[in-house]
Amino acid sequence: MFSKVLIANRGEIAVRVATTLQQMGVVSVAVYSEPDKSALHVRSADEAYPLEGRTSAETYLRGDKILDIAKLHGVDAIHPGYGFLSENATFAQQCADAGVTFIGPPPSAMKAVGNKVNAKNTLGAAGVPLVPGWVGAMDRGEKEILDQARKVGYPLMVKAAAGGGGKGMRLVTAESELLSAIETAAREAGSAFGDSRVFFERYIQHARHVEVQVFGDQHGQAVHLFERECSIQRRHQKIVEESPSPALTPELRRRMGEAAVRTAKAVGYTNAGTVEFLVDESGQFYFLEVNARLQVEHPVTELVTGHDLVRAQLLVAAGERLPFSQEDLTQTGHAMEVRVYAEDAQRGFLPSIGRIEHYVPPVGPNIRVDSGVAEGSEVSIHYDPMLAKLVAWGRNREESRQRLDWALRRFVVLGVTTNIEFLRELINHDEFRAGRLYTRFLEDHPIEIPAITEPPMEVWAAAAMATRSSAHRQSGGVATSSMVTTGPWQQAGAWRAW
Amino acid sequence: MKIQLRVKGAEQTTAVELRRVSGGEHHEYQLGVDEKNIELCIEEDGSNSGWIRSHGKLSRYHVLRRDKSIQVWLDGRVHTIDVVEPGRRGADAHAGPVSETLLAPMPGNVLQIKVKPGDSFEAHQPLVIMESMKMEMSLSIPHAGRVGEIRCEVGKMVDMGTVLLTVAPAESDD
DSSP: OOSEEEEOOOHHHHHHHHHHHHHTTOEEEEEEOGGGTTOHHHHHSSEEEEOOOSSTTTTTTOHHHHHHHHHHTTOOEEEOOSSTTTTOHHHHHHHHHTTOEESSSOHHHHHHHHSHHHHHHHHHHTTOOBOOEEOOOTTSOHHHHHHHHHHHOSSEEEEETTOOTTTTOEEEOSHHHHHHHHHHHHHHHHHHHSOOOEEEEEOOTTOEEEEEEEEEOTTSOEEEEEEEEEEEEETTEEEEEEESOTTOOHHHHHHHHHHHHHHHHHTTOOEEEEEEEEEOTTSOEEEEEEEOSOOTTHHHHHHHHOOOHHHHHHHHHTTOOOSOOGGGOOOOSEEEEEEEESEEGGGTTEEOOEEOOEEEOOOOTTEEEEESOOTTOEEOTTSOOEEEEEEEEESSHHHHHHHHHHHHHTOEEESSOOSHHHHHHHHTSHHHHTTOOOTTHHHHSOOOOOOOSSOOHHHHHHHHHHHHHHHHHHHTTOOOOOOOOOOGGGSTTEEOOO | OEEEEEETTOSOOEEEEEEEOTTSOTTEEEEEETTEEEEEEEEEEETTEEEEEETTEEEEEEEEEETTEEEEEETTEEEEEEEEOTTOOOGGGGOOSOOOEEEOSSSEEEEEEOOOTTOEEOTTOOOEEEEETTEEEEEOOSSOEEEEEEOOOTTOEEOTTOEEEEEOOOOOOO
């Protein structure tokens, strides 16, 4: 086993990885940008070293700086988390060349799945069901593009070949929108991934997004750890994830699990990965993409299988055998996760930046909170505004949903606006409760947060207490924050985005 | 002391008065909200949080005051309450004739400006494309109009609230 591991990430995932490292007796090393110097992930590690610079491009994406720190401080392995360098085959190769273990799949497998076009070609040959589409180059002229699109049929989805997380994706419902959608998707893909290649495929109506967790070791073993349903998305970003999927029969689960393992074996995959599928209303499933990393939503799988996936990642990366066989694995009860973001659901989900003054996550049986922030943390424009993942386990779906609702009701965040109330309305929606989920759920069922114009008496009492205590604090010489809470969209005569 | 409070965005102001009950237990209060009066127990467990008990019903609260705005967390909901200054009925009262502007909703980079000064635009027509946190945002105005001045440049970073363009004053047609 490794003795010292560097976590090339920030936020909740860096905190979460450090926890497992410490439990295994491995020294955890954090790296951080200037705005993150007092961040929770820095304080959660055993050692921490700065990456000079402010933006992601200057810091967490700089494999060279990170490797220099690793070499200087005797690090054996690097855990990349998700995002940033996690699916960067070049970085994985540089680690290998420097004699530092990259905790993830080999560069060859990352290349095979990292480009969606290549992945479709390889997996089609391995007999994994694919969504019908066209992967030709977009410089073949308008006529060919339009002809191919007509063959695929509308509506269709334009996607970035190097894509992930919804960036560089556009839904096209009519031919007239196709060329401009390709142009915007290509530009977004170019700026997000440094690769502007795009392709398109048929849009499956009312599809569910169901993904299968896979794990491979260096001894040729590959298993799956069942599915996660992640159909509830906003602008292609997942918001709620759960396991098991309310839509899968044992038979479909078995077939999808086998297809996922076949996918992993076809590309020589090791370590943790996720094979994403779309499932249509008739129960047909189609390969979407492979995420060659630990997923944001991995806790859902941990709660139903009882396995620590980061621990398994470390064992496999150190050359050991997988700590479980397919026969060992069971899916017990139900787990549901929501992503708590600093964003204002009532104002077009604009990220809400500022200092978190109160942060009290819920505590209770079968409630898990993976936080990336604490009281006093700053939410800046530099990074993703996810604050925490909140996960609840129950014996069945309704029990976990109720537990999650309870936990959301007790999650206190003041200082930035969060989506907590939006999440509560969402998981209490009748269609959500009934498990009738699909990827455009939120477009068809917009979530209204009831406005309260006449708040309960207690709100006035608490507000009055605040006017007393702040006068108190000011006279005591304690500086109060000068953050102004009125945003530009509240100014008279000004319009905010979309 | 009576204070004037208002739910953010609401029209009417509420007069609130919170007094300690003299001779009562330390945490007994009389709350006056407009014409109504009720008795409450408030137990603080920090300078910004505590429990409110009203006729046996318990509520947990957390408060955060920033200047004239108070965030109140109560039983899972966040209420934003503005403190209205005496003699000013509302923050919008000063609003005189305002020329309309399109503001940057977030800090970010201007990718494209789709209109020129003097151009007419339709409601929801994309006017400026911005990029922030690697997401593209198409900015528009929910009604038709004519562009006044362009105040931003392609490729430049702008702060939240920067005026990107102004709308020409409407020509009176009635």
